[in-house]
Amino acid sequence: MSIRTPLRPLARILDARNKGENPDAIERENLRLRHEDMRDKSRQRAEGRLLVLGLCFTVAFGTIGARMGFMANAEPAEPRSAAIGTPILAQRADIVDRNGRVLATNLITNALYAQPMQMIDPEHCADELVKIFPDLNRDRLIKDFTGTRKFLWIKKKLSPEQMQAVHDIGDPGLLFGPREMRLYPNGKLAAHILGGASFGREGVASAEVIGVAGVERAFDDYLRDPANADQPLQLSIDLTAQSTAREVLAGGMAIMGAKGATSILMDLHSGEVVSMVSLPDFDPNNRPRPLTAGHAADSPLFNRAVQGVYELGSTFKIFAAAQAMELGVAGPDTLIDTQPPFRWGKFSIGEFDGHSYGPTATLTKVIEVSSNVGTAHVAQMIGVERQQEFLKSLGFFEATPVELIEASTGKPLLPKNWSELSTLTISYGHGLSASPLHLATAYSSLLNGGTRVAPTLIKHSGPVEVGPRVVSQEVSALSRMMLRRVVTEGTASFGDVKGYSVAGKTGTADKPKENGGGYYDDKVIATFASVFPSNDPKYVLIVTLDEPQIMGAGQLRRTAGWTAVPVAAEIIHRVAPLLGLRPDIESASLDGVTLSASN
Incomplete structure (x- = not known):
């Protein structure tokens, strides 16, 4: 702790009077020195604060610049919302016949969805989509594309040809979402046994495949279990x-x-x-809807x-x-x-x-x-x-x-x-x-x-x-x-x-x-x-x-x-x-028949 110097030191005052000088000059001089000292200390504190502030600005702008550079060099990706709850399981075990021939498997495909707010020409999109998918309704599409909707599914699964045709439309509001779909390579064969599958929870990046009928539904838990992804469900059916x-x-x-x-x-x-x-x-690749009227036996299901x-x-x-x-x-x-x-x-x-x-x-x-x-x-x-x-x-x-x-x-x-x-x-x-x-x-x-x-x-x-x-x-x-x-x-x-x-x-x-x-x-x-x-x-x-x-x-x-x-x-x-059954055919009688060999 420093000792403060008095403005009118007694020794100097007495000395000044003996010499005939004005004692007040001593006070003014000491006051001036004290003010100069206070000014120097304030300047040092201000310079320290400015230095710290400058360092903070330097670090902040450096971080922002580095992030912008990283984003500029990264691959573009669709924005996605944060995942909530359990992740969507995409893999589903195969189903095979008694000899190991595939009855049901998975195929990588894409879904088609739209973000109308990103569309450049909604009416053109609707016209082109109806050409690719005749089952779509043009008026309904235009209403959805020009309304307040921010997101809508258009098709849950696409063939490669359909995907290319949509891509050729070239509108940024039409987007693809990768997913797995259930494929039945034998078509109608064993349709009532297999039943069919559909999508459960869906996201733009994947969809959950769930069984809706037949063994797909009866063994849904087994087929969806990731631990069984490499262990197909083997049926007693012989495909041939x-x-x-x-x-x-x-x-x-x-x-x-x-x-x-x-x-x-x-x-x-x-x-x-x-x-x-x-x-x-x-x-089962295109499972029909259940009947809403009439007798249940009239349905192919x-x-x-x-x-x-x-x-x-x-x-x-x-x-x-x-x-x-x-x-x-x-x-x-x-x-x-x-x-x-x-x-x-x-x-x-x-x-x-x-x-x-x-x-x-x-x-x-x-x-x-x-x-x-x-x-x-x-x-x-x-x-x-x-x-x-x-x-x-x-x-x-x-x-x-x-x-x-x-x-x-x-x-x-x-x-x-x-x-x-x-x-x-x-x-x-x-x-x-x-x-x-x-x-x-x-x-x-x-x-x-x-x-x-x-x-x-x-x-x-x-x-x-x-x-x-x-x-x-x-x-x-x-x-x-x-x-x-x-x-x-x-x-x-x-x-x-x-x-x-x-x-x-x-x-x-x-x-x-x-x-x-x-x-x-x-x-x-x-x-x-x-x-x-x-x-x-x-x-x-x-x-x-x-x-x-x-x-x-x-x-x-x-x-x-x-x-x-x-x-x-x-x-x-x-x-x-x-089935490996040999016919039981009785041999013809050989009575009266002479067998001979030629040399």
């Missing part, structure tokens, strides 16, 4: 068998003028669905194999015969009353088209000729409760557990009051409605040796777990023998495929009227349920046609023996070799 079945089924549907058709090929031991076709179908619930007619008769043999109330050679009509109260049960098969017939013959009266008598032996238990064990009381989101809607329609009359009519396929997949599952369980199987669209990677037993192996074999007789001697004679020992049962059911007022006289559901080879069963094939008709032997035919059976036979003829 699927293609062949669809080709034959579509041809049969066209020839017979049917409004719809379905076929299911199932491994009867594992429950794996090798082929599932529903017609009409669609292209409707999967007749699992959603279609029909009375399946005489295909049910083998269940009554098998249960009767399992219970011991009848055997293959047991004589059954077949004298029409079978009267139950005020109701009367007769044979199709007024046929009569005599007063009695063996149980095997009842199945072979498809006798309603004989089957009803067998059902009477079984009874209501035991019939219910058996059909429940075959899966007819619940929706099929197959891995399709639509399967839950195909629950069988059971009688509200399951009376003794219901038991009689259900035995020959009337009064209970089920899907063709229910029928395929039940036939597989009955004919594979007698153990329950569950249908699946996923290829098994290990040993197949054996299900609960529904009938004995002996009854299963006898059932196959009876069904083989239907093909060789009975109503399914057009179903015999040389070398593959086809066995099966026809079923023709009148279609119920939509308003519940009885049945149509000229509209049927025709079904053929088959197994091959019958001596060493491997596969079950179900073919169902909706309202078929064809001229045969000079008459208009609608029954399954004339419609569904030949279609199924052609499918088996083409598909069996593809």
Whole structure:
């Protein structure tokens, strides 16, 4: 701390008086020196502040200059908003068939969006876009481009040609956003199995692909999981068998003028669905919109194999015969009353088209000729409760557990009051409605040796777990023998495929009227349920046609023996070799033939 000098030091004042000088001059001199000292200190402080301020300005302007230089040399990019929440997942696992062939995969593409505020000529943009995309509305585009909107999507996915055409418009308000889209390289093949995909959350840089139907929806979590990106979902479907079945089924549907058709090929031991076709179908690359009016079955999105619930007619008769043999109330050679009509109260049960098969017939013959009266008598032996238990064990009381989101809607329609009359009519396929997949599952369980199987669209990677037993192996074999007789001697004679020992049962059911007022006289559901080879069963094939008709032997035919059976036979003829089944052809006799070799 400095000592302040007094303005009038006493010693100097006394000395000045002794010398005769003015003492006030001393005060003025000291005051001047003090002011000069204060001025010098203030100047030093001001110079320090200016130096610090100058350094701050230098650093600030240097930083700004460096940033401007970096931005000038950087690649241009669209402005993007800050990400909020979880990032959008773009990768989705592939779907392949049982042999590894791709059924669904991803493709890099671009979406088209607009920022109207950046457009130079909105009307020109609208005119050119309508030329590229005829489904767009010009007036709507002009309204959007000239209004207050700052952003709008125009197309969610573009082909390379479309992208180039938009690029050639040259307007800065038309922008592209990269993304992945779901691609189905086989078009309509397996459309109802795959279902389809769409976009979930979307951004200008990517979009989330989500399943909307079929296995795409059922396995959506698995397919979207990044951990499974390199692990495709492998289905039980064989792409070649699927293609062949669809080709034959579509041809049969066209020839017979049917409004719809379905076929299911199932491994009867594992429950794996090798082929599932529903017609009409669609292209999942361009999935149509659901119907907003009319009947759901009129939409190509409707999967007749699992959603279609029909009375399946005489295909049910083998269940009554098998249960009767399992219970011991009848055997293959047991004589059954077949004298029409079978009267139950005020109701009367007769044979199709007024046929009569005599007063009695063996149980095997009842199945072979498809006798309603004989089957009803067998059902009477079984009874209501035991019939219910058996059909429940075959899966007819619940929706099929197959891995399709639509399967839950195909629950069988059971009688509200399951009376003794219901038991009689259900035995020959009337009064209970089920899907063709229910029928395929039940036939597989009955004919594979007698153990329950569950249908699946996923290829098994290990040993197949054996299900609960529904009938004995002996009854299963006898059932196959009876069904083989239907093909060789009975109503399914057009179903015999040389070398593959086809066995099966026809079923023709009148279609119920939509308003519940009885049945149509000229509209049927025709079904053929088959197994091959019958001596060493491997596969079950179900073919169902909706309202078929064809001229045969000079008459208009609608029954399954004339419609569904030949279609199924052609499918088996083409598909069996593809599945590795060698035809069992007996060698020709060589009696009387001399074999010689030439040298």
